[in-house]
Amino acid sequence: MTAFPSISLTAQSFEPGALLTTFCAGRDETGAVASFVGLARAEHGQAVALELEAYPGFTDVAIADFAEAAKARFGLHDYRIVHRIGRIAPGEAIVFVATAAGHRRAAFEACDFLMDWLKSRAPFWKKEHGADGDRWIEPTAQDRTDAERWD
Amino acid sequence: MARVLLFGRLADQAGWRERSVEAGSVAALRQVLSADDASLGEALAGPGVQVAIDKAIVRGDAPLAAATEVAFLPPMSGG
Numbered sequence: 001m002t003a004f005p006s007i008s009l010t011a012q013s014f015e016p017g018a019l020l021t022t023f024c025a026g027r028d029e030t031g032a033v034a035s036f037v038g039l040a041r042a043e044h045g046q047a048v049a050l051e052l053e054a055y056p057g058f059t060d061v062a063i064a065d066f067a068e069a070a071k072a073r074f075g076l077h078d079y080r081i082v083h084r085i086g087r088i089a090p091g092e093a094i095v096f097v098a099t100a101a102g103h104r105r106a107a108f109e110a111c112d113f114l115m116d117w118l119k120s121r122a123p124f125w126k127k128e129h130g131a132d133g134d135r136w137i138e139p140t141a142q143d144r145t146d147a148e149r150w151d
Numbered sequence: 152m153a154r155v156l157l158f159g160r161l162a163d164q165a166g167w168r169e170r171s172v173e174a175g176s177v178a179a180l181r182q183v184l185s186a187d188d189a190s191l192g193e194a195l196a197g198p199g200v201q202v203a204i205d206k207a208i209v210r211g212d213a214p215l216a217a218a219t220e221v222a223f224l225p226p227m228s229g230g
Contacts, residue, residue: 074209083230125158125160125228
């Protein structure tokens, strides 16, 4: 679905552990790999499912532009981003981010930075299917504040 | 014919996600869509709605060549 091997948008559920194992394999100069997995919350029964819409060829390019800037900023060796699209049930993984660097600080910070950006500025449209009906969601004030920490 | 794409709440409101429309500019395209569905026309001009031509954001009016892809993007939610 994307021309960027480090970035995947997928309508299929994925197994984060397998992604991390693959990402860690064959490295002999990377001292640190940090990873983050975001899961869909049930919101105490209020959320039946999330639905994420992307614009293929636009969303992945925007993520790649940003991720390549992060790679340069933090001196990453590599990164991997997998993001679900379509309908996602509570408990399923929505996003996987892994970063590889020489030392842990850069790996942690780049992972945090990528997630803040993905949560607030990545071009997705998100709908919550709830017990009381459906609603479109926009970034929270907290998401925006988290992203502004890095500006 | 321009290939018109709607995303997020705009697609829900319109009841369609993709349609081919004959229009020589973004402004002309807005007129055609408004004539067909006035409330959609208003929504497309609403706050925070961006327009992308062939996957690049444009501001204001712009000419449309044949087989151009025009996307109307409501405010993005993040992932």
